[in-house]
Amino acid sequence: MNILVRKATEEDINKLKNNPTWGCEVSEFDWHYDSEEICWLTEGEVTVTYDGDSVSFGAGDYVEFPKGLSCVWKVTKPVNKHYEFR
Secondary structure, X not given: OOOEEEEOOHHHHHHHOOOOEXXXXXXXXXXEOOOOEEEEEEEEEXXXXXXXXXXXXXXXXXXXXXXXXXXXXXXXXXXXXXXXXX
């Protein structure tokens, strides 16, 4: 189970820019994905740890989280993202 991270394309931004937003201050918390999520971060920096691995991403990134993923979010700079559950 892997998290995909890449720079958001214009197509990604156009698809997600009108979707709901979610924000979070600097914090650390456990999270489980009951559905696949795609998101585009407009602000912040995060490191997500899962299955002994970790991935970092931030403003301008497009991220895909697989369904069934359990992880720990460590928000190091306040985050804002547009997201969609599939």
